[in-house]
Amino acid sequence: MGMISSMSKRPSLQDLFPGGTEEDIGQIAEVLHGYCSVVWRIYERLERDHPEVIDGLMERGTMKAKVDSSKKN
Numbered sequence: 099m100g101m102i103s104s105m106s107k108r109p110s111l112q113d114l115f116p117g118g119t120e121e122d123i124g125q126i127a128e129v130l131h132g133y134c135s136v137v138w139r140i141y142e143r144l145e146r147d148h149p150e151v152i153d154g155l156m157e158r159g160t161m162k163a164k165v166d167s168s169k170k171n
Contacts (some may be wrong), residue, residue: 111126111127152164
């Protein structure tokens with residue numbers, strides 16, 4: 099079990115970057131949001147074009163649950 103998953107509460111960006119200014123934290127949040135957007139697009143493309151990849155991840159336990167892309171935030 100990794101350090102983050104074993105913590106009792108989810109860490110905030112301020113917890114992860116304690117010396118960061120509000121501007122730093124804002125920039126970090128933007129970068130992380132961008133990465134998440136890229137990962138989401140990769141997932142959607144795999145789900146659409148190669149669902150066997152997602153099924154394989156589920157079978158191996160690498161991925162805990164499929165994401166319902168129709169419920170995108």
